[in-house]
Amino acid sequence: MQILNSYVRKAMAEGLIDEWHIWDFTRAPSDHDWVTREFGPVRYMGDNVGYQHRGSVKRTAAMRIGARITNDLHLALMPKNDPGSFYEIVVGGWNNNQSVMRKLSRAQITDFDRSQAPTAWARTTPGVLSPGRVNDIVLNIDAAGIPDLMVNGVSVGRWPDIVLAEGADVMVRGGWGGDLELTDANAPVRRYIGNPGDQMPYFQAYQYYAKRLPDFADALFLKCDDDIVYVDLDGLAGFIDHRRKNPHYFVTSANVVNNGVCAYFQQVSGALPTSLGHFERPPGGFGGTLWTDPDKANNLHDFFLAAPKKELPLPSKVVDWQERQSINFIAWLGRDLQHMALARGDDEKMLTVDLPAFLERPTAIYSDFTVSHLSFGPQEQGVDVNRLIAAYDKLMREKLAL
Template sequence: MMSRQAVFMRQAVDLGYVDEWHIWNFARKDSDRAWLEREFGDARFVLTENDSLDYVRFSAFELARREIGVVAQNDAHLLFQMTNGECIEIVFGAFSNTRTLLRKFDHVGSYGLHAEPVEVSNLALRPGVENVVVLEQEGDTVSIHLNGEPLFVVPGFARSDSDILVHTGYGSQGIWRDASVQQKIRLVECGKEGFDGFSLAYAHYASNLYADNLFLKLDDDIVYCDIEMLDDFFAEIARTRGGNIVSANVINNGVCAHYQAKHGYFPGLPLEFEYPLQGICGSLWESAPMCATLHDYFVDHLPQIKDKALSGPKLFELPPLDRFSINFVGFKHVLFAYMQAAYFAAQPSMDDEHLMTRVVPKLFNVEKSIFAPLLVSHLSFWKQHETLDVEKVLARY
């Protein structure tokens, strides 16, 4: 499904409509994970949590020189293995970011927290910005640098086929990347799935690092986007007050379909699109035949529908407390703070769509609207997907 999205999002980035595209890897199938790695693996980001001390895989050592960027407030741990089996751990910004430690362990199984360091440096992390760590095999030693300053020299050879492992913890979240690759498209790995992964994503962007940005959140099965209207979409978000939510004009979205039909988008189409009760489910949401017919009509009449979207009302205001499918929505940074509060106020397993479109508006008087000039197409809801001929629909796009 994302193969269509990859085309238009890469175009959007190349043309400057979107500054960065972050793809969060919540894949449920090995084949999907493999596809994401093939498409976007050159620019992986690894997110490490502020309350976990478990090491996660960053990458293989592979090259004689590795440049690793890390943003963390303190305690950025990095572990790799030497050919003699010895494990090397570096703790950047230990002890409230006052020093950096080098630890050695006989083998992976002997690794332990709070082991005594064999060397200590007074160099520490620069908080709030990216720090560059360089690991370099130079002859029969591995040298370690932080932000251009030498830290430690370890005798021996690093195992090129072993993994570089990382973690943060101790109240510090970490963002790790290959600093030798400057990419605007990034695959984000966090080791979480489902509701836990979604809540971690919202928490990540609540950081002050992103305070000046505008955001677009889109589902993996958005298969068409009129990217020439993205600038206008972001301009509308910039004009909104506070954490108000702006949706694109989504094909195959029950609430959007009601407004589209009401304003004459589908002349001659023998379908009724009622407003779903409280914005939830509805006849389109559950019907694969309606979904397929709507996609066919949209592809066959795209120029006419574009004209209607541009010539009709610019905004459709939505009922404040009704649910709305957030297939393709934009907002300012403050919404992430609202989402954090909503996660705290609601059950931990509550889905992000309910929180964003029902809980947040109730707590913070957030308004929702549909920006009519930006047309996008959403492939299917899970109920439609059960019997939908997905390949046939995708072929139309």
């Protein structure tokens, strides 16, 4: 993904892309830690996501947070002078009716179960969080080191028994049905964290944007897999322009190396020689021998890497398509988010089969914009990942003059 990172940041520097939203659906803690280090700040968190760092508060600088959340806003105050414990403030818990504070050990920061944790402070706060606005959260430490909290201009609590003379780091999360969006996290590159442990989690991203249709209706979305290892930046502007000027397509795919449907058309056009094997038309656009055969994938990558020109033209500049296709790199128009509040399930089938059929709109593949996709799941045991990543990294550095 570091290769993709380099391409996208170059595209942003050249004004081709305005924002990059990294959706963290990682399953391994080490992958989550890497994404957290590389990208930020966090903008959105599902209700089952653990605490994320937000910043710090001290006597000379209050912390102000803009938060969209319906209930159970959790703030963790990590005292600078007490590395063993933290204070947890829950705002609008119990169906947005009560707020509490607890003192907990740092070891409990990842634990959601508070059934045995004592409550140090509690207050009835009916309707403290508003679902109809960005909640204005102000956390302050006064001159004596005592913290206090205001929400939407109302004092929620002040805790004179707590002295944070050296300040505190602050972490945040939602919980119990309360997804958290930090509306003041507006950096061009920012993170969105889906709920962990879901085997088909991607509906969370589509629903996020669909619920915010007015904010994104005029945008153009580029969605890509995390293992895109080559991006033809010279062709990206043409791809974007074609997508804008052809709204009758529901989604448009880039011309993808290691994609069954694209490989079929690449061979039909003569761009892939028969010496690489037969790239058949996948039945219904799904599966096929390339999808399952790592040797075919290795050979295809090697052929592309060795080609003087990094292009595999299709039979025509635009190929209309009526069947399923892999969504390794696709584009859609923001106005079509009105159709994209997807249910949990196979997002690829919904985007390229079910919705186009329902709306009576085709999809397309655009020939003059090439990207390379490292591997599909069934290929992974045999694809020469380390060698190919090294080769694509070398190509990226040549293309971007790094």
